[in-house]
Amino acid sequence: MPKKIPLLTVNHLQKTFREGKKERRAVDDISFSIEEGECLGLIGESGCGKSTTVNMIARLLKEDAGEIYFNGKKMTQGHRLRPVGRELQMVFQNPKDSFNPRYTLLEGVMEGARHYRIYEKKELKAAAKKMIGYVGLKESLLDMPVRSLSGGECQRAAIARALLCSPKLMICDEATSALDVSVQAQIIHLMRRLKKEKQMTFLFISHDLALSATICDKIAVMKKGKIVECGSAEEVLHHPRDPYTQLLLKSVLYAEVNSITDRSVL
Ligand SMILES: Nc1ncnc2c1ncn2[C@@H]1O[C@H](COP(=O)(O)OP(=O)(O)O)[C@@H](O)[C@H]1O
Ligand SMILES: [Mg+2]
Numbered sequence: 001m002p003k004k005i006p007l008l009t010v011n012h013l014q015k016t017f018r019e020g021k022k023e024r025r026a027v028d029d030i031s032f033s034i035e036e037g038e039c040l041g042l043i044g045e046s047g048c049g050k051s052t053t054v055n056m057i058a059r060l061l062k063e064d065a066g067e068i069y070f071n072g073k074k075m076t077q078g079h080r081l082r083p084v085g086r087e088l089q090m091v092f093q094n095p096k097d098s099f100n101p102r103y104t105l106l107e108g109v110m111e112g113a114r115h116y117r118i119y120e121k122k123e124l125k126a127a128a129k130k131m132i133g134y135v136g137l138k139e140s141l142l143d144m145p146v147r148s149l150s151g152g153e154c155q156r157a158a159i160a161r162a163l164l165c166s167p168k169l170m171i172c173d174e175a176t177s178a179l180d181v182s183v184q185a186q187i188i189h190l191m192r193r194l195k196k197e198k199q200m201t202f203l204f205i206s207h208d209l210a211l212s213a214t215i216c217d218k219i220a221v222m223k224k225g226k227i228v229e230c231g232s233a234e235e236v237l238h239h240p241r242d243p244y245t246q247l248l249l250k251s252v253l254y255a256e257v258n259s260i261t262d263r264s265v266l
Contacts, residue, residue, distance in 0.1 A: 007169060108146035
C-alpha cells in the first residue's frame with residue numbers, strides 16, 4: 001500500500017528576528033507532521049516561538065530556512081510568500097479583534113467564504129446561518145454587532161467563519177486562552193465535535209498542557225524555539241520524559257486550571 005502523505009509536514013524550520021545588533025532565534029530547527037483528522041498540540045510557555053511557527057505555516061511570515069508541505073504542495077518556494085488559501089484557516093486568541101467592528105454576526109461569519117467566493121450569493125447566507133447554528137449560536141444573535149457578543153460567542157463565530165471556508169486544517173493559536181475556564185471547556189467541546197463529525201485536522205497551540213491533552217492526539221512541547229519532546233498526548237501528560245515538560249505540568253497555572261475546570265463536560 002502506498003504510504004499516506006501527512007496533511008502538513010514541517011522540516012527543519014528556522015526563524016531569527018533581528019533588532020539592531022540583537023538576534024533572537026524564535027524558531028530553531030523544528031520538524032513535525034500532522035495526518036488528516038489528527039490534532040497536534042504545540043505547547044510551551046509564552047515567547048517560546050509557537051506563534052512564529054504558525055505564522056510561517058500560514059504564510060504570513062517568511063522562514064529563514066526549512067520546508068513546509070501542506071496539502072501536497074511545497075509552500076516554501078521562492079522569495080515571495082505564496083498565499084495558502086481557504087484550505088488553512090486560523091482561529092486566534094482575541095476573536096473580537098479579528099472581526100470588522102461594523103459587521104453583524106452574520107456578516108462576520110460570511111467574510112471568509114465571501115472572500116474566496118465559495119458560494120453563490122443566495123447560498124452563502126443560508127450556509128452561514130446553518131453554520132452559526134452548528135457552532136451553538138442562537139438565531140436571535142444574527143443581526144447583532146459581532147463585537148458586542150461575549151468572548152465565548154465571538155470565538156464560536158470565529159470558528160463558524162473558518163468552517164464556512166471548508167478548511168482542511170484549522171490552526172487555533174491560544175484560541176481558548178482569553179476565555180473563562182467554563183467557556184474554555186465549551187469551546188474545546190465544540191472542537192472535539194468538529195474532529196468527530198467533520199474529521200477536522202487541527203494544529204492546537206496553547207501554553208496549557210493539561211487542557212491540550214483533552215483534545216490533542218499528539219503533543220509537541222516547545223522550549224526556546226525547539227521541540228524538546230513529542231509523543232501521544234497520553235504519554236506526554238502521564239509519562240513526560242523531558243524535565244521541561246515535567247516542569248510545565250507542575251506549574252502553578254496547571255494546578256490552578258486543573259482544580260477549577262470541570263472536565264466532566266469535556
Ligand atoms: N516580529 C517580531 N520581531 C521581533 N521579535 C519577535 C517578533 N515576533 C516574535 N518575536 C520574538 O520571538 C520570540 C517568539 O515569539 P512568539 O512566536 O510570539 O512566541 P509564543 O507565541 O510562543 O508566545 C519572542 O521572544 C518574541 O519576542
Ligand atoms: Mg503566541
